[in-house]
Amino acid sequence: MSDMQHLLIIEDDARLAQMVGEYLERSGFGITHAIDAKAGLALLQEPGAGPAPDLVILDLMLPDMDGLEVCRRIRSLPGERGQLPVLMLTAKGDPMDRIVGLEIGADDYVPKPFEPRELLARIRAVLRRRGAGAQPAAKMMRFGSLEIDRDARTVTVGGKPCELTSYQFDLLITLAERAGRVLTRDQIMEAVRGRELEAFDRSIDVHMGRIRAAIEADPKNPKRILTVRGVGYVFAKQQD
Structure with a gap:
């Protein structure tokens, strides 16, 4: 279990977060859910507040803070926390949110509504890219x-x-x-x-x-x- 990768879901839709979380847990991930931006940022900013995530799934429509601002704050965190992969959940048919999100540092996006399998595939792709950087032969x-x-x-x-x-x-x-x-x-x-x-x-x-x-x-x-x-x-x- 020590090798399990952990995901932080920042999503105010509790039913969606539960459905996605259960699916990803069955796929071998550890899951922490934050119901709003404040809770999610607290988990990232306070060492020991929860398991260190390997990736953040971030909804752009949060009740207490715009998801784009949350992404900016994640990118401003010191050290490795500021480099955490961020996968955005965006509203369908709103390409500007996707473009702006990518511009401020998100690694990928999935438009709502989405199939859990697509989300899983994109999470794995982002994590593979991150893991590929640890090859010993790199120069x-x-x-x-x-x-x-x-x-x-x-x-x-x-x-x-x-x-x-x-x-x-x-x-x-x-x-x-x-x-x-x-x-x-x-x-x-x-x-x-x-x-x-x-x-x-x-x-x-x-x-x-x-x-x-x-x-x-x-x-x-x-x-x-x-x-x-x-x-x-x-x-x-x-x-x-």
């Missing part, structure tokens, strides 16, 4: 002042740390490993997420914007991650 990658430590899953520019989500780190690695090669959005999604999920194509562009904001001196005129119109993206070999 430091350097591109001028940009350094990517695949062991520690950290990125620095000129020695200063860059804040990236787990998904954004994997996107950056996918491009950096293929420096000089143009990748389509489909190729990038396949490399990072696998084939089992239907991806939201625009999310790649949102995440690339966040990565550029973190690693580029001038995100509006990028030198590291270049857009190839009508095709996709390329990571420039020659930098600074």
Whole structure:
């Protein structure tokens, strides 16, 4: 049981949280449910308040605080807590919430209503991406002042740390490993997420914007991650 991965569900719909929690428990996860933002943030901010989660399932429509603000506060937490994968539950037909959520640091989203199996698949995909960073063969990658430590899953520019989500780190690695090669959005999604999920194509562009904001001196005129119109993206070999 010590190897069980734990999920924190921040959801004010008690019936939905119970249904989802029971399904995920049958799938081998430990579950903690917080009924609102205050309770959820308290569990994350106070050591010993509950089991340390491996992933947060966050509803965007909470009674006491906007879910986007909750995501921002999670990302501002110190150390590993601020890097916890966040999977958002969003209202169906509201793509702006999804886009904004990805921009502020969420790793993935599932629109309501959803099938529990899809939620489970997305949770496992996010956790696989996080776990993939612990491979012992990983090495430091350097591109001028940009350094990517695949062991520690950290990125620095000129020695200063860059804040990236787990998904954004994997996107950056996918491009950096293929420096000089143009990748389509489909190729990038396949490399990072696998084939089992239907991806939201625009999310790649949102995440690339966040990565550029973190690693580029001038995100509006990028030198590291270049857009190839009508095709996709390329990571420039020659930098600074």
